[in-house]
Amino acid sequence: MVSLAEPRVSDGSDDEIRARLARADSALAEEIRKSETLARVTQAVASSGDVDACVQAVIDGARDIIGADYGAFFYNVVAEDGESYTLYRLSGAPPEAFSNFPMPRKTEVFAPTFDGVGVVRSDDITKDPRYGRNAPRRGMPEGHLPVRSYLAIPVTSPRGAVLGGLFFGHAEPGRFTARDEALLVGLGAQVAVTIESIRVNAAALSELDQRRRAEERLKFALDSGRMGSWDLDVATRAYEASDLCKANYGRRADESFTFADLIATIHPEDRPRIMGAIESAIRDGADYDVEYRVILPTGELRWLHARGRAAQTADDGGARRLAGVSLDITERKRAEDRQKLLVNELNHRVKNSLATVQSIAAQTLRSITSPEFFREAFESRLIALSHTHDLLTRESWEGASLREVVDGELRAMAAEDRVTFDYASDLRLNPKAAVALGMGIHELATNAVKYGAWSVPGGEVIVAWRQDGDLLRLSWTERGGPPVNNPTRRGFGARLLERGLAAELSGGVELTYDPTGLVCHMALPRRALEP
Amino acid sequence: MKTLSSLKVLVVEDEALVSMLVEDMLTDLGCTVVGPAAEIEEALRLAGAEDIDAALLDVNLGGRPIFPVADALRARGVPYAFASGYGEAGISEDHRGSAVLQKPFREADLRRVLEGLVAQTA
Numbered sequence: 001m002v003s004l005a006e007p008r009v010s011d012g013s014d015d016e017i018r019a020r021l022a023r024a025d026s027a028l029a030e031e032i033r034k035s036e037t038l039a040r041v042t043q044a045v046a047s048s049g050d051v052d053a054c055v056q057a058v059i060d061g062a063r064d065i066i067g068a069d070y071g072a073f074f075y076n077v078v079a080e081d082g083e084s085y086t087l088y089r090l091s092g093a094p095p096e097a098f099s100n101f102p103m104p105r106k107t108e109v110f111a112p113t114f115d116g117v118g119v120v121r122s123d124d125i126t127k128d129p130r131y132g133r134n135a136p137r138r139g140m141p142e143g144h145l146p147v148r149s150y151l152a153i154p155v156t157s158p159r160g161a162v163l164g165g166l167f168f169g170h171a172e173p174g175r176f177t178a179r180d181e182a183l184l185v186g187l188g189a190q191v192a193v194t195i196e197s198i199r200v201n202a203a204a205l206s207e208l209d210q211r212r213r214a215e216e217r218l219k220f221a222l223d224s225g226r227m228g229s230w231d232l233d234v235a236t237r238a239y240e241a242s243d244l245c246k247a248n249y250g251r252r253a254d255e256s257f258t259f260a261d262l263i264a265t266i267h268p269e270d271r272p273r274i275m276g277a278i279e280s281a282i283r284d285g286a287d288y289d290v291e292y293r294v295i296l297p298t299g300e301l302r303w304l305h306a307r308g309r310a311a312q313t314a315d316d317g318g319a320r321r322l323a324g325v326s327l328d329i330t331e332r333k334r335a336e337d338r339q340k341l342l343v344n345e346l347n348h349r350v351k352n353s354l355a356t357v358q359s360i361a362a363q364t365l366r367s368i369t370s371p372e373f374f375r376e377a378f379e380s381r382l383i384a385l386s387h388t389h390d391l392l393t394r395e396s397w398e399g400a401s402l403r404e405v406v407d408g409e410l411r412a413m414a415a416e417d418r419v420t421f422d423y424a425s426d427l428r429l430n431p432k433a434a435v436a437l438g439m440g441i442h443e444l445a446t447n448a449v450k451y452g453a454w455s456v457p458g459g460e461v462i463v464a465w466r467q468d469g470d471l472l473r474l475s476w477t478e479r480g481g482p483p484v485n486n487p488t489r490r491g492f493g494a495r496l497l498e499r500g501l502a503a504e505l506s507g508g509v510e511l512t513y514d515p516t517g518l519v520c521h522m523a524l525p526r527r528a529l530e531p
Numbered sequence: 532m533k534t535l536s537s538l539k540v541l542v543v544e545d546e547a548l549v550s551m552l553v554e555d556m557l558t559d560l561g562c563t564v565v566g567p568a569a570e571i572e573e574a575l576r577l578a579g580a581e582d583i584d585a586a587l588l589d590v591n592l593g594g595r596p597i598f599p600v601a602d603a604l605r606a607r608g609v610p611y612a613f614a615s616g617y618g619e620a621g622i623s624e625d626h627r628g629s630a631v632l633q634k635p636f637r638e639a640d641l642r643r644v645l646e647g648l649v650a651q652t653a
Binding site: 344347348349350351352354355356357358359360362363366432435436439495496499500501503504505506528 | 545546547548549550551552555567568569570573591593615616617621633634635636
């Protein structure tokens with residue numbers, strides 16, 4: 001405390017008294033100014049949101065209070081990589097005044113401050129026994145601000161860690177009093193508490209921020225993967241589901257969705273398996289990885305894939321939570337089913353084709369008189385079948401047009417120039433009808449090349465069709481060929497056309513061995529032909 | 532070995548070439564072919580009206596399952612076997628256990644299955 005001289009009226013002259021009073025007034029005014037400044041600084045420090053602003057307020061205010069030329073605060077920060085740096089704030093001097101100097105080292109003058117040992121106050125630091133004892137500079141470096149009066153206060157955290165130091169200087173000696181020292185020690189303690197609380201706060205905020213970001217990233221990942229997340233409290237069976245998780249079960253975000261609701265939504269056939277998986281994940285810590293059907297409140301059936309893991313072991317060694325994600329896999333399941341169906345269908349078709357080939361081989365062998373003709377007849381029938389398959393494959397086995405089927409077979413015989421078509425409109429055929437008619441046309445064309453209209457120059461074939469109510473009437477008429485005789489025995493072609501094709505397409509097929517040329521009439525119900 | 536001679540066999544098959552093959556096989560085995568029917572309606576008519584000892588049924592008739600025909604035959608006590616490109620997998624739940632010929636099959640396979648059917652009724 002500064003002791004104010006008690007004015008004694010009875011002692012001395014009036015001038016003396018007036019002088020004393022003036023000094024007392026001035027001292028009081030100075031003390032009031034310091035108090036006000038201190039109050040202002042204290043408030044600024046307490047309300048500081050960041051270390052730099054706090055420090056700047058302190059050194060500016062403190063310099064003002066003690067009338068220092070310069071003030072500085074050197075403080076340590078630990079960066080994220082664990083490295084420690086010393087930063088500083090200045091008051092009363094431009095940053096350039098220090099920017100050319102290295103950071104202060106722990107010289108004998110600085111050590112008590114940086115080690116948090118105690119205050120160093122000197123009326124003239126250059127005369128202090130500790131001054132100038134350290135190599136290489138032995139005192140202030142060239143160009144340093146002129147400092148004689150010196151006051152340095154360590155700033156240590158309540159837990160004893162040194163946060164930094166407050167340094168003040170004046171170009172003239174004897175400027176800093178014990179009273180100044182006391183004020184600044186108090187201020188230093190306040191700075192320490194503020195810095196500490198700002199750091200703790202910042203760390204908490206940063207952790208909070210990191211968590212929030214991590215949560216945002218997770219939510220983004222879950223949302224973009226259409227993944228719902230869920231969390232089951234093992235003891236209470238309290239179940240928390242994200243909005244997407246609820247959506248997977250056909251619930252709106254604002255609807256409640258309990259563990260009982262979840263179990264009830266699972267398809268009854270899958271329920272025992274899923275409850276077993278949940279129990280075993282909780283009991284044994286087994287991975288929870290299940291696919292199951294759910295029946296939504298709308299009645300819609302969906303497939304879900306859920307994965308999870310028991311977490312946070314309880315004191316008794318059991319699991320406390322089971323948490324994980326769920327994903328709507330209905331589309332994938334449907335695609336799998338479609339694929340299974342397609343593979344089955346393909347297998348069926350292949351097996352049927354093999355049976356067809358088996359039949360062609362057996363029939364060809366039966367109706368061929370000499371074995372040397374077998375190969376040619378068998379191969380040409382196989383290729384006829386293959387042509388129709390090509391046509392159908394081009395249209396994903398959905399059908400083919402009648403004209404295309406006929407063209408395909410005639411092209412194989414190089415007979416497309418010797419045929420006249422007569423029809424009003426083309427007709428779509430289902431795959432079965434396409435294959436059957438393809439084989440029939442092949443037999444007719446083969447016969448025409450061997451014995452009929454195409455066996456001699458000038459002969460021709462007219463292929464005509466028209467729609468007659470529910471029937472398709474198709475005719476194959478040969479002209480200009482050699483005279484035709486009724487055959488003594490029916491070959492494979494005749495049997496296929498008159499019996500096989502007729503039965504398969506639920507219609508009638510009639511072969512007429514007209515002397516002017518073979519005629520084949522077909523009357524086929526359109527329902528057996530159209531896709 | 533039981534004789535298959537003069538056994539009347541209903542054939543239901545919607546593919547001309549395959550039904551021709553089956554007809555030939557059955558004829559070779561000495562059987563009499565009833566049909567062949569290529570449509571469910573025709574097959575049902577034959578199954579109800581004709582004198583039949585056994586039946587060979589294609590599982591899929593132009594996209595329609597054959598099972599109503601199988602049911603009609605079962606009701607009459609006529610033994611039947613399925614012929615299918617799907618094999619066992621194409622058979623509906625309540626017809627599992629019936630004899631199934633996987634297409635393509637040999638004459639000997641057909642003979643074995645028919646003998647099994649005849650033994651059922653004997």
